[in-house]
Amino acid sequence: MYRSIFQAAAFLLIVLLAGPASAGDTIKLGALFDLSGPASFIGTPTKLVAEMVVDKINKEGGVNGKKIELVIGDTEGNPAKAASIAKKFIYKDKVAAIVGPTRTGSGMNIKKIVEKAGMPTFMTVGGDPVIMGGKFGSYAYVFKSPQRSSIAVKRLYMYLRDKGLTKVALLTAADGFGKDGARWLKKLAPEYGLTIVAQESFGPKDTDMTAQLTKIKNAAPQAIICWTIGPAGAIVAKNKVQLGIDLPLFQCHGLPDPKYIELAGKASEGDRMPATKLMVVDQLPDSDPQKPVIKNFVHLYRDVYHYDKQFPINTHSGYAWDAITIVANAMKKAGTDPKALRRAIENTTGYVGVSGTYNITPEDHNGLDVDSMVILQVKNQKFILAD
Template structure:
């Protein structure tokens, strides 16, 4: 009798649905506090949105995704601690995030040592560059490379006949990365940098740097930073009567920038993802239906009430779907998954069409970006 009961219980247990440990665990950390929380918080919301979408559609190969959320607090040491926790305690399959280049660099070596794929949502290139920046075998990123944004911007400047520029950049990892690419590539576009100034990412006045810029008589001003600093430069330039076309980087196309800079934002131009001008895309654009679905879900959740859609909004969507597609193909064994991500071809995302390889762990080209301009308080495609 006892053996019969045991056998019956075993059959019942086999018939039960998958239990919690069968979820696919993903670490996800962003700046939910600190100076980049305005990017990190909505990025977290989008990560949750896309995971809910995947799970509602049956998960991946019958398994649900589970996000383990962390706040990096814009602190590289905190990011490093969280990365170690994700890998060694939580035993995650992969990591999504962080938000900033500096925090990304703090966890790059940790992900490589832990042989855990990480799909970053940072702007700077060093996270997927080798040589002095260290190996990047396990590191991928969904936002365009700074180099890609620089090439889009320099090509536009050349086409507009603006060959003498002044460059202002933040003294953080992101600012240095963008400035470095401009310095390396500008000559090949026939562009001369006639003034070069930097500022602290949290500085509240850049008048001194702009005064030096004016003395150099450039034809255009290029600024490379994220956050309020970009708006401060725009306002300082207007206050000084600096009558120069102002170009910001791909980190600033955001309604918040227009709000902070006010009238000083009018006419400013910058490279951006197509998400920012979705209603102006031709119907033949392969990204258009993907972007439309993203916008629909984002608005259904009411996220746009607090965090209006901006150029950063789709990065977590793309990172998680790149990962999900790779898991469908290769499963969750670490090396097989890493190779599947690296071999991604023709994934049509919100931020572009991705084609990765062993040397390029981003996979987006210049055509993934458009130039936008602030006109009458909103972003439009630049002429």
């Protein structure tokens, strides 16, 4: 009798320790993106991709027989709202992991929350501070799928060096993403023989940058580097042409998107920027291990789910796919115990994804290098590999 009671108690303890995150036949995965607000053009298709990859995983047997259940949250572009959703995911919904958010500011606002709770979180933000320590706080449980800003800067600077350019001007947004870019642009410039002759900034919601561009023109750079996401980048392109500034414009890795060409129009012609290989998959050599992975992604996105009709593929499109796939692969190995899951994610090596081949380490919670990026150029209102 006592043995039966003991066995029943032991079983109950196991169930309780397992927690709601993996209760029954599902594993809850929190997903928070900007579904409204200024970055909804990124957040909404990211949500659709999250649903697409979860559908694929579930159709293929899920995670050790359990289906993934997405719990969706809209940050509305508000870092405070993002924090509130993260707490809800952790303490009410009892998710096993979190994917998102969309922007660096929101990512930094939930970083302390998920670190304190020990919640594995795979972000889809561009900025590096979410996976930087020191003054930026610990990042034991935080990972991110987009390339680091530092990697994008290195890839861009490699191109500038190859073209023999030595003097550049910076024009960066005064938000978390823009400041992160400015940090790396200034820090890495000497390594690539570059001198920054002017540096200007603008509010991410500003609608005219002619004053900043006029100052930049007077500094006589050989090229202009703009670091922002959203409509502001297109405004810079148009203002440059309106001022008659005959200098090459380089945008950041957050702007390779048909929307950029649509907003900037003819002013975008010739503009260049670092990007994921997703944008030019048909121009990749067949020897590239990413090519079949990207082709499959594009087939599902365009031909099966038809998302491309409303949201044409852009450089952001694969981030949720890679984040969720890596998390699911780690769950298959380690289950949903937070500490074990964190370790499994951190030991991800050789994962060939849409955005690159990931080799995550304790020091690098992104795992992508410069070989995951290419330089694009706008030609005849389309993106092609830059010459």
